[in-house]
Amino acid sequence: MQQPLGYDLDALRATFPTWSFFRSDAGVFYATRRGVQLRNADIDRGLRQTVSADDVDTFVTMLRDQAQMPVRS
Numbered sequence: 001m002q003q004p005l006g007y008d009l010d011a012l013r014a015t016f017p018t019w020s021f022f023r024s025d026a027g028v029f030y031a032t033r034r035g036v037q038l039r040n041a042d043i044d045r046g047l048r049q050t051v052s053a054d055d056v057d058t059f060v061t062m063l064r065d066q067a068q069m070p071v072r073s
Helices: 009-015 040-044 056-067
Strands: 019-023 029-033 050-053
Touching (some): 009 019, 050 056
């Protein structure tokens, strides 16, 4: 299993270049797809336009899960 990337948003950006990242003042991690507008069929298959999580481990897991599902739009 790969080690978590920690709180380094630059490392997350390098690892997941098709996503835009930020962390809220409350500490929540957010990522939104760049250059892709998902269709309803993609969303129905489990893809998300934006993901968020309170901790970096859950956040990275969500991004990895999203990366395993190709966008068909």
